[in-house]
Amino acid sequence: MADLTLRRALPADRERVLRWLQEYGVYAGVALLLLVNIAFTPHFLSAENFRTQAVQVAPVVIVALGMALAIGSEGVDLSVGSVMALSTSLVALYMGYGPWIALIVAIAGGAAVGLANGSLIAFIGVQPIVATLALMVGARGLALVLLPQLEDIRDPGMATLGSGEFAGVPYVVLIAVALALVVAFVVRRTTFGRQLLAIGDSRPAARLAGLPVRRVLIVVYVVCGVLAAVAGFLATARLSASDPTSLGNLMELSAITAVVVGGTPLTGGRVRIGGTVAGAVLIQLLTATLIKHDLEPSWTQIAQAVVIILAVYAARERGKR
Amino acid sequence: MKDEPVAVAYGPEEPAGPGRGERLSALAQQHGALVALIAIAAVASLSFDSFATTGNIENMAVSSAFLAIVALGMTFVIITGGIDLSVGSVFVLGGVLAAWGSRHGTLVALLLPLAVCGLFGLVNGLLIARLRLAPFIVTLAAMLGARGVMLSLTDEGADTYLVADGSFFADLGQGKLLGIGVPVWITAALFVAGGILLRRTRFGQHVYAVGGNEDAAALMGAPVARTKTLVYTLNGLLAGFAGALNAAWLDSGVTILGYGMELEAIAAVVIGGTLLSGGMGFVGGSLVGVLLLKVIQNVINQIGSLDSAYQQVVSGGFLVVVVIAQTWLARRRRAP
16 A cells, blocks of 8 residues: 555655765755855855854864764763863973973873873773763863963964964864874774774674773773863964963863764764764854854854754664664 | 663672672772761861861851752662753753742742753653653753853843842741751752652652663563653752752852852762662762762862862862772672
């Protein structure tokens, strides 16, 4: 009966639509927002505007790259915002020795937090959300102990890094793009990437297959910490100031949002780097669009909440359950 | 069909043989926080004259009350194996609604936040239970949504609504009964009710069953989806009520509070011996967890030279220690 076949076909169609949405929804969303803005937002199509948007989204992208790896391993890292704060404190303390030393110390700080996260998760078996929550509280406190208040950074090198550009593209954006390419390559083409996905898919299976589960998990969280520290360093350069009180606040949420909206399932086993970058851009464009059309910032939060729910709805029951 | 397969490993399985060492480690896992609380309080009252004074204890009790109410709801959520990141925002929203509503009488001041915050909890619950979306992400979205609603009600946080003076509603926050603040009484009553609900009712059994093993619970005929929906609704109601009570205490709906409260509540529940993987836990532990966090904060404040930054370092370090100990004890119980 035609009626019956129709009824049978419907869920399959819905499944196909959801599958398409999970795969390409985030790019479609970005394209849609671009078109809407080009049509309705005055002065949207200017190089200056695109540059501003790109500079604002760059730190989120860098942090979200690490977050994508953590989520791909079926974990999460709540400490990234605090690591940015720790990074900016260390930069302020070591700027006297020059920006390179400051960068190395900041990266070492991020790696140390990542190592602590990874060890708790890999060796002791603490759940990622709890382990990184503890480090989130601790690292923000440490950042404030090291640097109790805002401090100006006056260094010509940092100023160039923060506001300079190459062929019209800000350095910050170039760095974010380069890091995204590196992480995408690691996920797709290296043994480490395959091991990471296998562990995210099923940890017991990965262990039985003899994969170095602990080492991979520790590397994932160290990379997460290092990327957050780099983002903190770049944000410090852009602001020409270290502000451990507010830098990186709620960054973990922005990063998780970018990853999830980009189609990486929270259940692990898949990582979509292109989607993650597009997810960050989508949220940035959405916020910018609402603000440009004189909607209060509060509405951007509500809109963001709706987008997150739609994205996880599209992604649900995909991957493994 | 658990969201976190790790949880399976910590299921509520009984220890194979209840040997003496196991019983001790089980006791340590359940009541370790209480021992730590007593020890820290004892050392603190010996070390600082200002610690064990009536004023200080009263102050600690009242300021613990609001977090305790939030942690009570969080305990239910975590026992089902879920998590709720929205309670901090819902708490603030409840406070703002209560302060705004207090000019229309106590009833509005209480019912308005309960209705709106309960609705947030209900939506969380429906999305998690019916659509099977991850609790972490759903409540993260609700966190943004609730804060957005709160900000749009307060002209982007610029307006502060004051609680009508001398009203019965203000007394709920500031009044005293037998020398003890009313919020403390309310909190105690809620914990007794919560304990009975969890331990003595069918709903409580379902909460444990869902957290222990969702598939098994469904096979045994437990209403999994309804239980989850109710748990998140209850959590929204409690967070909103705590916010309203807090507004009554502070005389205003303060818009900048509540950030990070969800994390404090989760920490308190975990410290209190409830496993994040679900299926195990009790409300008394969460109360002890809240008191422990507040006593540590108070002690750090007493050591005047340490500022709030150290407070965070110590809290974070303390959480690490507790979590390591808990994981270790849970593992010992599983593999004797």
